Amino acid sequence: GYSSSSGGYPSGLMPPPRAAGASPAASPMEGSPVGFATDDAEYQDRKLYKRKYEKAKYQLQIAEAALKDRENSSGELERAVRILDTQVREFKVRMERWESMASEEKEKAARAQKKLKVALRKLNDRDDKIRRLEARLERYHKSSSNGTPSGPSQAEVVAHLQASIKAMKDKVGKVQEDLRVYEGKKTSRESEWPSQPVEIRENPEKVQRHLAKLKALEDAIKRKVNEESALSAVVNQLEDKLKEALVAPKASAAPATTVSRGGAEGPPTVEMHEFDEDELLDLRPAEPQDARFAEWLTGHPELETVLKEQGVEVWDSFDGDVGRLEISLADCSAPGSLFDVYLGWIAYNGQLTRLTMSDTTLDAGMAGRLCESVNQLKTVSALELNRCGLTGTVCDILGAELEALPLEEVNFGYNNFGVHGAQALSCHLPSWSTTLSVLNLQVNTLGDAGAAELATAFRGGTFPSLGVLDLRWNELKADGAQALADAFSAGACPALSEINLSGNQIRAAGLTALVGSMSQSLRSIDASMNHIGSEALEGIQDWIGRGRGENLARLLVNLEWNMIDDDDGLKKLAETLRQTTAKVVFILKNNESYLEQSELAAICGDAIKI
Numbered sequence: 001g002y003s004s005s006s007g008g009y010p011s012g013l014m015p016p017p018r019a020a021g022a023s024p025a026a027s028p029m030e031g032s033p034v035g036f037a038t039d040d041a042e043y044q045d046r047k048l049y050k051r052k053y054e055k056a057k058y059q060l061q062i063a064e065a066a067l068k069d070r071e072n073s074s075g076e077l078e079r080a081v082r083i084l085d086t087q088v089r090e091f092k093v094r095m096e097r098w099e100s101m102a103s104e105e106k107e108k109a110a111r112a113q114k115k116l117k118v119a120l121r122k123l124n125d126r127d128d129k130i131r132r133l134e135a136r137l138e139r140y141h142k143s144s145s146n147g148t149p150s151g152p153s154q155a156e157v158v159a160h161l162q163a164s165i166k167a168m169k170d171k172v173g174k175v176q177e178d179l180r181v182y183e184g185k186k187t188s189r190e191s192e193w194p195s196q197p198v199e200i201r202e203n204p205e206k207v208q209r210h211l212a213k214l215k216a217l218e219d220a221i222k223r224k225v226n227e228e229s230a231l232s233a234v235v236n237q238l239e240d241k242l243k244e245a246l247v248a249p250k251a252s253a254a255p256a257t258t259v260s261r262g263g264a265e266g267p268p269t270v271e272m273h274e275f276d277e278d279e280l281l282d283l284r285p286a287e288p289q290d291a292r293f294a295e296w297l298t299g300h301p302e303l304e305t306v307l308k309e310q311g312v313e314v315w316d317s318f319d320g321d322v323g324r325l326e327i328s329l330a331d332c333s334a335p336g337s338l339f340d341v342y343l344g345w346i347a348y349n350g351q352l353t354r355l356t357m358s359d360t361t362l363d364a365g366m367a368g369r370l371c372e373s374v375n376q377l378k379t380v381s382a383l384e385l386n387r388c389g390l391t392g393t394v395c396d397i398l399g400a401e402l403e404a405l406p407l408e409e410v411n412f413g414y415n416n417f418g419v420h421g422a423q424a425l426s427c428h429l430p431s432w433s434t435t436l437s438v439l440n441l442q443v444n445t446l447g448d449a450g451a452a453e454l455a456t457a458f459r460g461g462t463f464p465s466l467g468v469l470d471l472r473w474n475e476l477k478a479d480g481a482q483a484l485a486d487a488f489s490a491g492a493c494p495a496l497s498e499i500n501l502s503g504n505q506i507r508a509a510g511l512t513a514l515v516g517s518m519s520q521s522l523r524s525i526d527a528s529m530n531h532i533g534s535e536a537l538e539g540i541q542d543w544i545g546r547g548r549g550e551n552l553a554r555l556l557v558n559l560e561w562n563m564i565d566d567d568d569g570l571k572k573l574a575e576t577l578r579q580t581t582a583k584v585v586f587i588l589k590n591n592e593s594y595l596e597q598s599e600l601a602a603i604c605g606d607a608i609k610i
Contacts, residue, residue: 161242165235172231179224185406185435186217209404213435216378216406223323223351223379296348303344306337323353329360339366346373354382354409362388364397371401381435382409392420399428407432411440413470422450426457433461442472442500451480458484458492466493472526473503481510485517494519500526502558507531512539515557526558528587534566541569541576544584555584565592570610574603585609 193201193210200206327342329335346352355374362370362385374380383402390398395417410432415421421444429436444450451471458466481501488496496519506514511527516539518525540557564570570593577584588610600608 157245158242161238161245165238165242168231168235168238172228172235175224175228175231179221179228182217182220182224186214186221189214189217189434209431212378212404213406216381219379220353220381220406223353296345300344303341306341323351325349325352325355327355327357327360335360339369343369343373347376350377351379352377353379354384355380356384356386357388358384358386360388362390362394364393367394367397368401371398375401375404378405380405381407382411383407384409384411385415386411387414390415390417390421392417392424395421396424396427399425399431403428403431405432406435408435408465409438409440410436411438412444413440413442414444416443416445418445419447419449419453422446422453426453429454429457429463430461433463435465436463437465438468438470439466440468440470442470442474444474446471446474446476446480448477448480448483450474451476452483455483455487455492458487459490462491463493465495467495467521468498469493469496470500471504472500476501476504476506476510478505478507478510478513480504481506482513485510485513488514488517488519495521497521497523499524501530502526502528503530505531508533508536508539511536511559512543515540516543523554524556524558528558528560528562530562532559532562532564534564534569537564537566537569537573541573544573544576544580544582555582556587557584558587559591560587561590562588563592564588567593567595570595570600570608571603574600574608577604577607 189210325342325346327339329338346355352374357370374383383398383405385398390412395412412421412425422441425441429439441454446454451474481504487493499514499518499522501514506527507530511530511532514525514527536559570588573586577586584607586608588608591610593610595610597610600610
């Protein structure tokens with residue numbers, strides 16, 4: 001703008017002042033009708049600064065216009081960004097919907113693939129049966145046609161039958177051995193009960209638990225007796241066939257005859273046949289388990305529908321044995337419904353002895369329902385819950401609800417329930433102290449605190465029958481091993497024959513403590529991958545040298561993948577083993593020793609394997 005004090009010049013564009021005493025120059029404006037006079041230089045200055053002002057004003061207008069255009073462009077960019085953001089959200093929703101559809105299709109494909117596998121397995125079984133029937137039919141045609149070889153010799157028939165009889169008698173012997181064990185446990189429990197304190201014998205809960213365990217043992221004895229009778233019947237039938245083969249030999253050079261025993265055309269023929277498992281089961285007088293399951297499903301059509309929808313091959317779970325049940329709900333779209341099927345069969349079966357569940361998340365509700373079904377039977381002696389996501393709460397429920405069962409085997413591996421799970425189990429383990437023979441808690445991150453809880457439980461219940469203890473990959477260190485060793489030294493687990501501690505960090509101190517605490521029943525200790533150094537050799541050598549291992553029938557010590565590098569120490573150990581009668585074998589492969597096997601073999605034979 002213009003200012004009155006600046007003589008009409010634009011603000012900020014005043015010309016430089018004239019020097020003092022200078023006379024004004026002549027100006028063409030003098031005498032002008034305007035009525036004011038000015039020199040020419042001043043006029044030119046005015047024009048110059050006025051042009052500069054106009055130019056600056058024009059540039060300012062251009063700048064203002066450019067700024068306005070930029071503001072308009074910025075608004076358009078913001079609108080474009082909003083539009084793109086909306087499109088991205090829409091595409092994300094579509095992608096999530098497509099991923100969901102793809103996941104559903106993948107699950108359908110997996111179920112279809114599982115059904116296809118089941119169908120192919122059934123087809124293969126059918127083809128195998130057809131081939132067996134065709135082979136039998138071909139042998140029959142050969143034996144019934146004149147002038148053709150009539151089959152194997154009498155010696156082959158007799159050898160085959162004798163082999164079959166021997167295999168069946170071995171099974172009978174195994175059943176009889178199990179029967180003696182159950183009868184021994186029953187007799188021991190009955191004889192120990194009168195010596196119990198009065199407060200225990202008059203406690204209704206203790207009495208009920210004692211009677212329940214006796215009933216479970218009696219049921220187990222009955223099952224073994226029935227199994228022995230069935231197998232003995234098979235043996236008798238095979239022996240009858242053997243007698244027939246012996247009293248009615250087949251002429252090796254005579255043509256085959258179609259006349260059976262008692263005919264007039266010649267001696268009876270005996271055809272050798274490989275008995276497969278199906279035919280041996282057919283010889284056993286037992287009701288077919290698939291028929292029992294079909295009969296049970298008849299009354300539960302809703303459960304049959306669940307099986308069809310899930311594509312479950314039922315006998316994959318039962319393994320053809322009514323006493324076994326394997327549950328896995330990993331690939332099921334409706335695990336709760338399928339779990340109902342298994343629980344219903346458990347209640348109806350009445351003969352279940354071994355229950356296995358794997359790759360299934362077992363929450364507190366499912367655990368309670370499972371215990372309720374199992375407790376109705378009182379026959380389960382082996383419980384396996386691998387990779388079931390067990391927590392401390394679930395372990396507490398299982399232990400409390402199943403205390404009355406005569407459990408012989410507990411396998412809770414790969415659950416990572418930590419010290420809380422160990423605390424919950426340790427509270428209830430003494431309930432199974434007289435029956436438990438196998439305890440598997442591998443991969444559960446027990447740590448030293450969890451090992452201490454187990455040691456406390458062992459000291460409280462003694463566990464005279466515990467033979468196998470598996471604590472692999474549980475982050476145990478020397479303190480945890482020492483806690484277990486203290487319990488063993490105090491008399492706990494006197495029958496322990498196998499202990500597995502591989503994949504921990506017990507080091508030399510832990511190994512020395514454990515070996516020194518073991519009873520003479522020990523047959524195997526696995527301490528591979530435990531950061532054990534050469535200092536352990538001195539403790540082991542001292543243990544053997546003091547004669548604590550003199551009466552060992554056989555002991556295998558696995559120290560693979562450790563850090564033992566003392567060659568002189570190994571030679572001293574080999575010399576100690578040579579001088580003792582203890583039958584101990586050390587496996588030291590993949591350590592850091594440079595000794596050759598031949599060097600140690602020259603001292604102690606095969607007692608140390610590197």
